[in-house]
Amino acid sequence: MNRRMMAAFFCGAALLAACRRTEAPASEIRAEASVVRAVYQKPDGPYVWTEGGQPRNLAEGANTEEICISDDGSTVAYRSDFGLHAVRVEGGEPVLLIDRAYLDALGLESGGFVTVNQFGFGAGSQHLYFNTKIPAGQQYDLYRVDIEGPAPERLFAPGEGGNFTFSPDGEWMTVFHAGEIVLARPDGSATRTAFTYENAPIGTDGPQVVWARDSSGFSILSYGEKSNTKPQPITVWFVPVRGEPERRWSFQGYLTVRLSPDGGRAVYLNRHDGTTDVHYADSSGTDRLYASLGQSVLIMDWAPSSRRFLLVYFQYREDSPEMISVPYVCAPGEDPLRLTDTPTAYPAYWVDDDRVLYSMESAELRLQEVGKPSLLIDDGLLINDFDFTLLPAE
Secondary structure, three states: OOHHHOOOOOOOOOOOOOOOOOOOOHHHHHHHOOEEEEEEEEOOEEEEEEOOOOOEEOOOOOOOOEEEEOOOOOEEEEEEOOEEEEEEOOOOOOEEEEEHHHHHHHHHHHOOOOEEEEEEEOOOOOEEEEEEEEOOEEOOOEEEEEOOOOOOEEEEOOOOOOEEEEOOOOOOEEEEEOOEEEEEOOOOOOOEEEEEOOOOOOOOOOOOOEEOOOOOEEEEEEEOOOOOOOOEEEEEEEEEOOOOOEEEEEEEEOOOEEEOOOOOEEEEEEEEOOEEEEEEEEOOOOEEEEEEEEOOEEEEEEOOOOOOEEEEEEEEOOOOOOEEEEEEEEEOOEEEEEOOOOOOOOOEEEOOOOEEEEEEOOOEEEEEEOOOOOEEEEOOOOOOOEEEEEEOOO
C-alpha cells in the first residue's frame, strides 16, 4: 500500500472502479490484511515498525530523504544525496541501486542536473520504478531496477513516461505526460494511449488514478476547463484495460476534487471569501454542501469502503498565532468528528476502514482507531514522511 503508488498527484488507495460494485465490505477489507508495517526516517537512519513489535533501524547512520516499502513488506527503498538504496526488512546491508554518477550521465542527455522525482515499487513486485526531473521540471521518463539485478533499464524516454500507478494485480501500469494517460505492461510493453485530456489537469503530476479492485480498469476525472474560481463540469470516466473509455457520471465542481475508492463518490472544495465549502457528490446525482470551514482545508484520504473521508483543517491555536493541522473524519449525513487525541496531525492516511496512521509536528508517528486512544509508534522522526503496507494477520 505504498503511498507513492496510490495516486499520481495525491496519495490514494488500492481502488475500485466507478459503478462496478465489486467492493468488499469493510470487515472483509480489514480481515484480508490487518497488520500494519510502517517505515519512516529518523536522524540515524530508516526505521521499520510492525504492529505488535518494536521499531528497528534498518541502516544505521544512513542518510535518507524519502522512503517507501514494497507491498509484501519485505523491502524498503529510500532516497539519499547519493542516489536510491534498498534494504531487506529481515536484515542485510543496504544496496545502492543508482548513484550520483548514473544520474549525472542522464544529465548529459538532458542538459540539466538530474534528480529522482517519483519512486516506488511495482504492485506485488521487487522492481523499483523511478522517474527524474531537472531544475526546469519533470522529464516524464521512466526507469526500473531490480533490487538484486543488473543496472536500471529505461522503459520510457523523456517525454514518453511520467508519473506512474499500478493495477492491484501488478499486470498493468499507467503513466501520465503531456495531457494523456498511457497504459502499458510493467515492462513497458503493450503500450497504448488510454485517455487524452482536452484540458489537462492543472499541475505536472497528473490526475488521480483510481484502479478497480479486480484490475479491470481505472477511474479518472476530466475537467471542462482550467479554473479554480468558477464551477465547471467534471466527468468521471472508467477506462478498461481492454476497450475504450466509458463516461460514468458528472457533476459541477472545482479543481480540488478527491474521487472515492469505489469511483461513485467525490468530495470537492470551493474556496471563497475566506471560507472553504466542502461539497459531496455521487453517481446518483446528489451534490450537497457538507460543511463550511476556514480557508485552509485539505482533502486527505477516503476510507477503503468509500463511506467516509478525512479532511485536514489548518487552524490557529487558541492561545497563540501558531497554525496547527487537525484531521476530521467526515461522512455524508454526519457532522465532522475530530479524529485524533493529539493537538495536531499531518499527514494522515487510512490503513483500513477504522484506523488511521499519522505523524505530528512533535515528530511522532501514531496509529489511531476512530474513537479510541492513539498508539505512539515512535518519536524523533526526521521529517513527516512515512509509508506503510498491510500484512496478513497470522
